[in-house]
Amino acid sequence: MKAIVRTQYGPPELLQFAEVATPVPAGNEVMIRLGAASVNPLDLYLMKGAPWDRIPGMKKPKPMVLGCDVAGRVEAVGREVTQFRAGDEVFGVTGFKGNGFAEYVCVAEERLAPKPVNLTFEQAAAVPVAAITALQGLRDKGRIRPGQKVLVEGASGGVGTFAVQIAKAFGAEVTAVCSTRNVHQAWSMGADCVIDYSKEDFTRSGQRYDLILAANGHHSIFDYRRLLVADGVYVAAGGGLVQIFETFTLGPVLSRMGRKKMVFFLAKVTRKDLDFLKELLESGKVVPVIDRRYRLSEAAEALSYLAEGHAQGKIVLTV
Structure with missing residues (x-):
């Protein structure tokens, strides 16, 4: 072959x-x-x-x-x-x-x-890999709940496009961060708010989030921590090597300093989660x-x- x-x-x-x-x-x-x-x-x-x-x-x-x-x-x-x-x-x-x-x-x-x-x-x-990374990052590590304010950084990539849709399927209010050419796509996926990072620095907006999923993170772990509510969760699922290293090494330390959680993880593909995604895909909630x-x-x-x-x-x- x-x-x-x-x-x-x-x-x-x-x-x-x-x-x-x-x-x-x-x-x-x-x-x-x-x-x-x-x-x-x-x-x-x-x-x-x-x-x-x-x-x-x-x-x-x-x-x-x-x-x-x-x-x-x-x-x-x-x-x-x-x-x-x-x-x-x-x-x-x-x-x-x-x-x-x-x-x-x-x-x-x-x-x-x-x-x-x-x-x-x-x-x-x-x-499989992209959608399960988004699912496990939001549900298992981020403990997503209906009505929460969720920010997805890197919303136009493989993981990000699934994360926006899955977060909406869980009933969250979703802010998508992407470049100018991807703004329309983010709106079409159901995002409640879209931030064009070339025009606005979301880390300085003053907005606070219950959950941040960095599908393609490029900011300091301290910037993400500042954006979280008192018991918020930051999940690093991708991005620059510096950002991943920061979350891997500093995340556990910062997570013990108060109620905010800073997590880096690697997805594990399982039959159970593939079946869960199958239902979302067949319902049309995720495309x-x-x-x-x-x-x-x-x-x-x-x-x-x-x-x-x-x-x-x-x-x-x-x-």
Whole structure:
């Protein structure tokens, strides 16, 4: 089968569209004929490698097929699989091992769910990592409740577009922060207030929020803390390395100094949350936002576009 293979650390142009062995499902795995996949910052990280991996003289990486968000049709199942059978349409994630940018992929049963009936494969592939990050950030870490004032920074990206819609589905009053070219999109997703960060610094507005989800945070942790109400929660789900490091190291300390909570987290994709999202998607309360579509063979171009940091929603690969 054809797949997108990383043979060395570096930029997207080093990726190869190559022939690799077709996988065979293990006992708990489902073999999928891919309909579509989507690209994520995780793919960029695996493509480039950690800084220490790129030191001259370090061991070369093993060839690896990139990609984790997938949607497609079940081709075969392992002997332990009970929830799916050949012909079922599914969506989910491969996990941190990649393997999603290929014509066929094997995925553990617990990381898959039935595809929402009203979505195409492309739309379904845009959902898992970004939407679950938004869901768990708002619900599990942010403890979102109806009527709360919620601010989503980075509202036009993959996580942000889902966060705005999911927060509205939970009954929150949502403020979306984005650039000028994405203002209309934020309104169309149901935001109650939209702040164009090129014209207004929301950290100096004087407004206070019950919950801040930084899908793409670029301010100091102290700026976010100042914007919270007395028992508010700040959740860092993405952004600059400085901001992530601040939240990871200072967040626990600041959280013990009063009732405001400062949290950094990484999402964990589960069947339960995929099913929860399936209901939201089928009800029309949440709609995937797709910026661009590329063929599987054009994965390098898709990743280059993602790396620019200006995507309006998700970037999808079609097979």
